[in-house]
Amino acid sequence: MKRNVILIGTFALGALSLVGQAPGPGGQHGGMGMGGMHGRMMGALPEVMESGTNPVTPAKVDLGRMLFYETRLSAGRDISCNSCHDLARYGVDGRPVSTGHRGQQGTRNSPTVYNAAGHIAQFWDGRAADVEEQAKGPVMNPAEMAMPAEAEVVQKLRAIPGYAAAFRRAFPETAEPVTFDNMALAIGAFERKLVTPSRWDRFLAGDQNAVTAEEMSGHHEFMHSGCATCHNGTYVGGRMFQKLGAEKPWPDASDQGRFAVTKLSSDRMVFKVPSLRNVEKTGPYFHDGKVATLEEAIRLMGEHQLNTQLSGQQVQKIASWLKTLTGEIPREYVRPPKLPE
Numbered sequence: 225m226k227r228n229v230i231l232i233g234t235f236a237l238g239a240l241s242l243v244g245q246a247p248g249p250g251g252q253h254g255g256m257g258m259g260g261m262h263g264r265m266m267g268a269l270p271e272v273m274e275s276g277t278n279p280v281t282p283a284k285v286d287l288g289r290m291l292f293y294e295t296r297l298s299a300g301r302d303i304s305c306n307s308c309h310d311l312a313r314y315g316v317d318g319r320p321v322s323t324g325h326r327g328q329q330g331t332r333n334s335p336t337v338y339n340a341a342g343h344i345a346q347f348w349d350g351r352a353a354d355v356e357e358q359a360k361g362p363v364m365n366p367a368e369m370a371m372p373a374e375a376e377v378v379q380k381l382r383a384i385p386g387y388a389a390a391f392r393r394a395f396p397e398t399a400e401p402v403t404f405d406n407m408a409l410a411i412g413a414f415e416r417k418l419v420t421p422s423r424w425d426r427f428l429a430g431d432q433n434a435v436t437a438e439e440m441s442g443h444h445e446f447m448h449s450g451c452a453t454c455h456n457g458t459y460v461g462g463r464m465f466q467k468l469g470a471e472k473p474w475p476d477a478s479d480q481g482r483f484a485v486t487k488l489s490s491d492r493m494v495f496k497v498p499s500l501r502n503v504e505k506t507g508p509y510f511h512d513g514k515v516a517t518l519e520e521a522i523r524l525m526g527e528h529q530l531n532t533q534l535s536g537q538q539v540q541k542i543a544s545w546l547k548t549l550t551g552e553i554p555r556e557y558v559r560p561p562k563l564p565e
């Protein structure tokens with residue numbers, strides 16, 4: 225216990241030095257206890273990842289949930305968002321890269337949709353601003369759901385009476401509610417409540433017993449090794465773009481990340497810093513899914529991002545803290561709905 229107290233004191237220092245960089249919702253935890261301190265550095269999850277432009281309403285969420293599971297949004301009537309972002313499996317497919325229309329392999333690993341709406345941008349390279357914009361991509365992507373034209377998606381949905389009614393409920397103000405944009409707004413609204421509070425959030429809320437001394441020493445290691453210069457805030461990542469290979473070049477440079485979006489040479493090998501929430505469950509790792517274990521991912525981060533050879537014990541400790549970020553899947557919320565006819 226004494227050891228625990230000493231460690232907590234040290235994290236507070238680590239946390240303080242980063243407070244200025246972290247505009248997280250620290251205030252909501254109240255008090256100046258350890259929870260408040262970590263709150264500013266790391267931040268507990270909100271109940272809804274709000275959007276200024278797409279208010280989350282129950283009717284939109286109900287529609288979005290159906291669309292998320294809807295295979296009729298794909299050309300082969302066999303793939304839905306859930307095929308690659310299995311909500312029962314922490315929002316991933318567990319494969320290095322996903323399989324889409326007619327068995328085509330993509331080039332990137334499918335990131336989890338849980339807690340994603342809170343990131344600064346969507347995709348590994350940040351090419352979509354938010355989940356609403358993102359949701360339009362896969363339906364039309366020839367390697368994913370492969371619909372030939374937006375008009376065809378809309379036509380399909382309009383022809384299903386249950387959907388016409390659900391769109392009317394979700395967008396009551398609109399004369400013609402079944403549109404491609406509204407489809408994306410509904411899916412986005414559903415995604416905005418895909419949050420997975422974990423033991424770490426309980427700790428941030430003041431429950432000192434929510435994490436063990438061993439896990440806390442892993443947090444200490446994470447802070448002091450420098451991981452939190454990139455992986456910080458409520459989502460322990462998801463808030464900035466950084467170069468993969470910041471200190472030592474990443475061996476595989478075939479995917480240049482954000483460079484393809486901005487064409488700026490300074491964006492070569494730059495990727496969104498991923499959130500580490502649920503990272504225990506979302507392997508394989510990195511944009512290409514080429515690293516199978518969390519321990520190897522941590523070791524590589526030390527080597528390439530921090531120029532540090534982490535010992536096996538340091539890696540284990542960090543992994544043990546990262547596992548406190550494994551949250552609860554909101555089973556009721558994500559239960560597959562009956563799809564309209």
Ligand code: HEC
Nearest residue numbers: 304305308322323324332333334335340346347348362368
């Ligand atoms: C064939 C597999 C596949 C299907 C189907 C699919 N996705 Fe994805 N999704 C991916 C992959 C792979 C990426 C990463 C692509 C990239 O970064 O370039 C991704 C990225 C995302 C992201 C970004 C998450 C983040 O952290 O940046 C969200 C959100 C998302 N998908 C939601 C959806 C929704 C909603 C649907 C259905 C409309 C859908 N996906 C359908 C494979 C798929």
Ligand code: HEC
Nearest residue numbers: 451454466468470495497498509510511521522525526529
């Ligand atoms: C300089 C910024 C930076 C630092 C420091 C950093 N990371 Fe990362 N991290 C990234 C970026 C960028 C990625 C995404 C790389 C990719 O796949 O393209 C990433 C990816 C990861 C992943 C894989 C996540 C996934 O979903 O595939 C893990 C795990 C991880 N980091 C853990 C750590 C740990 C632990 C440390 C400290 C030892 C650390 N990182 C230090 C920027 C950083």
